[in-house]
Amino acid sequence: MLDVAQSDALLDIRNVSKIYGDPEAGLVALNDFSLQIPRDRAEIVTIAGESGSGKSTLANLVLGFTRPTKGTITFDGLDVGSAGAAQMRSYHRQVQAVFQDPFGSYNPFYRVQHVFDMVTKNFGLAENKVQAREMMEDALNAVGLTGDDVLRKYPHQLSGGQRQRIMMARAYMVKPKLIVADEPVSMVDASLRASILDVMMKLRDEAGISFLYITHDLSTAYQIGDKILLFYQGTLAEEGNATDVIANPKHPYVQLLIDSVPKPDPADRWKGEIELPAEEELRTARAKGCRFVPRCPHARPACSDALPPLYPVGPNGHRASCILYAPE
Numbered sequence: 031m032l033d034v035a036q037s038d039a040l041l042d043i044r045n046v047s048k049i050y051g052d053p054e055a056g057l058v059a060l061n062d063f064s065l066q067i068p069r070d071r072a073e074i075v076t077i078a079g080e081s082g083s084g085k086s087t088l089a090n091l092v093l094g095f096t097r098p099t100k101g102t103i104t105f106d107g108l109d110v111g112s113a114g115a116a117q118m119r120s121y122h123r124q125v126q127a128v129f130q131d132p133f134g135s136y137n138p139f140y141r142v143q144h145v146f147d148m149v150t151k152n153f154g155l156a157e158n159k160v161q162a163r164e165m166m167e168d169a170l171n172a173v174g175l176t177g178d179d180v181l182r183k184y185p186h187q188l189s190g191g192q193r194q195r196i197m198m199a200r201a202y203m204v205k206p207k208l209i210v211a212d213e214p215v216s217m218v219d220a221s222l223r224a225s226i227l228d229v230m231m232k233l234r235d236e237a238g239i240s241f242l243y244i245t246h247d248l249s250t251a252y253q254i255g256d257k258i259l260l261f262y263q264g265t266l267a268e269e270g271n272a273t274d275v276i277a278n279p280k281h282p283y284v285q286l287l288i289d290s291v292p293k294p295d296p297a298d299r300w301k302g303e304i305e306l307p308a309e310e311e312l313r314t315a316r317a318k319g320c321r322f323v324p325r326c327p328h329a330r331p332a333c334s335d336a337l338p339p340l341y342p343v344g345p346n347g348h349r350a351s352c353i354l355y356a357p358e
């Protein structure tokens with residue numbers, strides 16, 4: 031993966047940690063994380079990992095809903111962690127969000143039209159009603175829907191896939207540079223999932239919109255094929271091109287997750303009598319080592335001394351945070 035120079039990045043996350051509670055001893059939801067999304071080409075960056083691995087924390091940080099404990103997030107030169115209300119307003123024109131089950135928070139008595147009226151009003155998108163309607167049609171067409179079909183309907187009259195596409199259309203209407211999509215496909219079945227992925231890829235390729243795509247589902251990341259980052263308990267375990275990582279995972283956690291590797295060599299296992307700390311202890315700001323030690327078939331004493339850096343393990347920026355790959 032290319033390491034985009036700071037000035038070239040659209041989104042530039044540098045050494046960001048989010049610690050809940052005491053900064054010295056609290057729970058580390060995200061640990062020393064860096065990511066750059068380039069300005070000159072749109073890409074879909076998949077963030078994957080188990081429940082509690084820090085994915086939503088990252089989404090909330092990027093959206094400015096919560097601030098980093100350490101590190102900086104800049105977008106087009108704006109320091110998202112310290113921006114004021116007016117700056118955040120213009121920021122949210124450029125960075126939109128699509129969440130799972132978005133209609134859960136909408137009034138079921140409003141027609142779909144209301145969702146679009148609100149976004150048009152809030153962001154001052156149109157000069158008049160005719161222009162607003164044209165923009166709605168354009169946005170709905172971009173996600174494979176038409177206005178007459180959906181605008182007059184109530185949320186419960188739509189399928190899960192239609193609701194998600196409507197939320198993509200709503201985000202697209204604002205013409206953002208980045209969409210943070212937190213589990214946009216989790217509520218829908220496999221065939222509709224593919225159609226939402228098609229929408230994301232179309233918006234990437236035709237509208238130049240990048241995505242931070244947060245999911246539990248590795249098969250969708252594989253279909254998209256851009257960059258993937260796999261989190262384990264707030265730390266980045268492995269990153270690279272999705273096809274490389276999924277075909278050839280290197281971090282023992284990612285190997286387990288993908289379950290595509292032969293059983294580890296028994297001779298390689300830690301055989302000594304060691305007392306393993308509770309996993310929550312490994313997440314506190316005082317913890318030093320790799321958080322995967324209690325579950326890792328390759329664990330050795332050095333793994334508890336320090337969290338390994340990301341070592342190169344393959345082409346296209348494929349890197350893994352595991353001492354198995356430390357240079358001799």
Ligand SMILES: Nc1ncnc2c1ncn2[C@@H]1O[C@H](COP(=O)(O)OP(=O)(O)OP(=O)(O)O)[C@@H](O)[C@H]1O
Binds near residue numbers: 057082084
């Ligand atoms: N406001 C908060 N206060 C304290 N701890 C929190 C808070 N928000 C999240 N956490 C903790 O931070 C860790 C990461 O949570 P996060 O929601 O980012 O994980 P996730 O990967 O998005 O999980 P899921 O897939 O279940 O949504 C978890 O241990 C969670 O309990």
